Structure formats: C-alpha cells, structure tokens
Amino acid sequence: MLSLKRYTRIAKLARLAYYAYKMTYAMDQDSGNRATDSGSASAAEPRLLAAEVLERLRDLIIQGELAPGVKLNERVLCERLRTSRTPVREAIKFLASEGLVELLPNRGAIVTRITATTVREMFVLLGALEALAGELACANASEADVAEIRALHYQMLAHHTRGELTLYFRCNQQIHLRLVECAGNATLTNTYRALNGHVRRARYMANLSRDRWDHAVEEHQKILDALTRRDSVLLPALLRSHLGNKMAVVLDALASKPVE
Amino acid sequence: MLSLKRYTRIAKLARLAYYAYKMTYAMDQDSGNRATDSGSASAAEPRLLAAEVLERLRDLIIQGELAPGVKLNERVLCERLRTSRTPVREAIKFLASEGLVELLPNRGAIVTRITATTVREMFVLLGALEALAGELACANASEADVAEIRALHYQMLAHHTRGELTLYFRCNQQIHLRLVECAGNATLTNTYRALNGHVRRARYMANLSRDRWDHAVEEHQKILDALTRRDSVLLPALLRSHLGNKMAVVLDALASKPVE
DNA sequence: CATGATTAAATTGCATACAAAATAGGGCCC
DNA sequence: GGGCCCTATTTTGTATGCAATTTAATCATG
Structure with missing residues (x-):
C-alpha cells in the first residue's frame, strides 16, 4: 500500500525524465521564421x-x-x-x-x-509605464544591461546617420524594450509589450521628418546619459517627454493620413 | 446601376433598424447573475x-x-x-x-x-497606473465625479465602523475604479481592470488587522481631500504610497498562508 | 522491492458538422 | 424610381469526432 503511493510519486519523476528526450524533436518545429x-x-x-x-x-x-x-x-x-x-x-x-x-x-x-483619441491614450499610458521602468531600471540594471543598451544606442546612431529608417526603428524599439526589461518587473514588461504592439501599428504610418528625427536622437542621447548616471529622477522625466514627442509625431501622421 | 448601389447602402440602414427590435430579446438572457x-x-x-x-x-x-x-x-x-x-x-x-x-x-x-514576486510586481505597476490616473483625474474629473467618489467614500466609512469587511472591500474597489475612470483614459481603465483582477484574487486571502484597516481608511481620507483640492502633485504620491501599503498587507498574508 | 519499458486510459489539439444568426439579393407595392 | 418584405447565401457560434500527446497503470526485470 505504502509502496504504491511512493511508486506513483517517483514514477512521475521518471516519466518526466523519460519524456524529456521527446522534447528535443520540438526544437525542429521551432526553426521556422521567428522574427x-x-x-x-x-x-x-x-x-x-x-x-x-x-x-x-x-x-x-x-x-x-x-x-x-x-x-x-x-x-x-x-x-x-x-x-x-x-x-x-x-x-x-x-x-x-x-x-x-x-x-x-x-x-x-x-x-x-486607430483614432487620435486611442493614440493619445496609449502614449500617455506608455509614458507612465516607461517612466516607471526608468525609475526601476536605475536601481536594478546591471552594468552589462547598460552596456547592451549603449551598444544598441550607437547602432541606432549609425542607422540614423545613414538614413535607414526601418533599421533605426528596430533599434529604437529594442532600446525601449531593453530598458523596460531592465526594470526587472515581468508584469510591467508584459503590459508594455501588449501596448507597444498598438503603438508600433500606428508607427507604421508615421513618417519622420528629418528635424523630428534629429530631435528624437538627441533625446535618446540624454536618456542614455541619465541611465548611465542612474539618475532616477531625470530618467523618468526624460522618457515621459520623449514619449510625448513621439505621440505628437504619430498624431500628425494620423491627421494628414486619416485611417481608411 | 446607380440605384442598385444606393439601394444596397440604404438597405443596410434599413436592416439595422429592422434587426434592432430583435435585440430586445437579448436583454432577457441578460437577466442572469451579473454581479x-x-x-x-x-x-x-x-x-x-x-x-x-x-x-x-x-x-x-x-x-x-x-x-x-x-x-x-x-x-x-x-x-x-x-x-x-x-x-x-x-x-x-x-x-x-x-x-x-x-x-x-x-x-x-x-x-x-500567486507568488510574492508577482504580487510585488503587480502592486508596483498598479501604483504607477493609479498615480497616473490621479494626476489626470485632477484635471479631468467633473464635480459630479468627485461627488460620486465622496459618496462612496462615506459609504465605505460606514462599512468600516460597522466592521463589514466584504462590503468595505467592495466600496474600496469601486472608489479606486471610479478614480481611474475619472482620468478619462479608456486604455488606462482597461489595463487597470485587467491587473486589478489579479490583485483582487490575492486580496481574497488577505485578512486586514484593525490597525492596518484604520490606517488604510486614513489614507483614503487624504486621497479624497487631495482629489477635492485637485492637487495633482500630492494625489499621485498618496495613491502610490497607499498601494505600497496594500502590497505590504497582501504580502504578509501570503507569507503566513503560502499558496499550495 | 525499486526501476525501466509497455500498454491502456484520459486529455488535449485540430478538423469538421450542424444550427443560428447575419448579410445580400430579388420580388413586390407605392 | 424609391422603399419594404421575404427568401437564399454566407458567416458565425457551438457541438462533436478523430488523431496525437500526455498521464496513469501494468508488467517485466535485476
């Protein structure tokens, strides 16, 4: 009687190990496009x-x-x-x-x-989320994390000077995402991701003017500096205003090119 | 040819009106428990x-x-x-x-x-969301909105003095939700709602001590005052610290009564 | 008696079938 | 010609069937 109980419990472990090898096959199916x-x-x-x-x-x-x-x-x-x-x-x-x-x-x-209202709402919310992330990141980010973001930043600068808009956007996105991840709050990251999907959607319509673009890059430089100094007061403020400017860009695009 | 086109467009409107009466039956099905x-x-x-x-x-x-x-x-x-x-x-x-x-x-x-980590994460995030909501609410809330919250507040006080915990919680929830709604940002409200579901789940385990409870009520009083004065600096700060205290309560409960 | 393979049951994932609702079109009346 | 009712088609929502996978149980073995 007792042995049976123990058995089933141990059997579970055994089976887990047994099934583990099966899992390997699953990796193959994963080789598809995972952009x-x-x-x-x-x-x-x-x-x-x-x-x-x-x-x-x-x-x-x-x-x-x-x-x-x-x-x-x-x-x-x-x-x-x-x-x-x-x-x-x-x-x-x-x-x-x-x-x-x-x-x-x-x-x-x-x-x-996508309406002007929803865009406005989302950016306001994103601003708050990134501000929070910035604050937490100042406390939690490792030196390696900051270095990674710095690397992405320079890569982004390269794309900027070459005028490679799409690649620039990708770097930009990654920087923001990385920063949010540095906060070390998985729930925050998930919420951010979901919202960011919407914003990216709107972004596909926006076409940056050179002025705006230069300005955005400047802001990013300040953001990186603040993160490096771990300035937990300045960084959130910078992020929030950065998002505010992004919002203006998207809203402009939306106004000039109404949906539908 | 032209008439056909116009026809179909108008027909849509007609049908909409036609189907409208059908909708009424749907209300019946709605009479179930909708707590x-x-x-x-x-x-x-x-x-x-x-x-x-x-x-x-x-x-x-x-x-x-x-x-x-x-x-x-x-x-x-x-x-x-x-x-x-x-x-x-x-x-x-x-x-x-x-x-x-x-x-x-x-x-x-x-x-x-529900782990201590996720609870911590959610409350930190909720803190930021409510802080944002508070800030926006100071600008956007109508006098009627504030009055409504005030009414809920007094109702909550009544439940507090009578020691009616469940009813107190319900009022409490409503106050917070109302405040978030006052921000006039539907996206924010949705995000808040989703997160709040999780927190409510954790809350079902927490049992307030009288001290903590009294303290929470005091905080709510300050929050109401700040909202009344539309103090867009103080209100967010109060909300954030209030959420911080709530977190401590839930974490305590979690520690004493570990899940599974 | 504990461990490992093998078989059997249960459960999930996907496809399909059927019912109800929506949409679209044709005939009718004015 | 313009507007309405009524039928036909399409589309959605739900139920069910089947294959694949996981989980449990059984048997064999050192």
Missing part, C-alpha cells in the same frame, strides 16, 4: 498551431496588412494560414483581449481602429 | 455562450474557487458550465492573455500561481 518575439510561449516548448496562427495574425495586423477596421473573415484567414477555423478563432480571442481586434457578437471581429 | 462588471461585452449586445463562460470562469478564479495552481480540466468545466468544449477553450485562451491562467502546450492550462 518577432513570441511573448506567449517560451522557445523550447512544443509549438502549437494556434500559437503560430496567433503570431502570424498579430504581425499582419501590426504591419497594417490587415488594416484597421477591416473584418476578419474566418474562412479567408483559414485559407491564408492553411488551417481550420478552430485555431484561427482561438487566436482571434487572444488578440481581442490584447485589444488588437474587436469582437462583434454574432458578427465576427474587426481590426481595432 | 461583476462585464469588461468585454457591453450590456445590450446579444449574449454569447462563450462570453458567459468567460465571466463565470473569471469569477471562479478571482474568488479562489479555482485555486492557484489547479489544472483546468476541460471536460469537468464543460459539465460544470453545461456547455461543450469549444466555448470553454475559447474562454481559457482569453483568460490566458489576461494572465489569470497559464497555458501548457498539450497539457492544458493551470490557474496562475
């Missing part, structure tokens, strides 16, 4: 179709291929993603709670529209 | 089974009936909620992106565990 961060499932885990669909859909929306306001036709998406409706539907539910799509009961889902 | 706010679907829209399931599940988790760490067995949940697996699965996906459950590929989902 964007997963966000939902860690890398070594077996890939589910629904997760794949989720990422594809999210990218389509963020990159504007599925424009704001368009209806997500399940049948069409199934054909496009070569799968059945179930994973697509589950992915849509997921996106809905991220706020990228809006659910209309019995009438499917549409890609959330 | 908590919906958050995802507005009231007048036709209720979907999946939405119903979502709310039920969320409540079960927040109220701790589905304890942290337990596995969500789809079959069991189906029986319990009298539905098939599809809506349950979709609801689980939704909850996963809210962070209330964790998806284990091929092995289902478990209710997210």
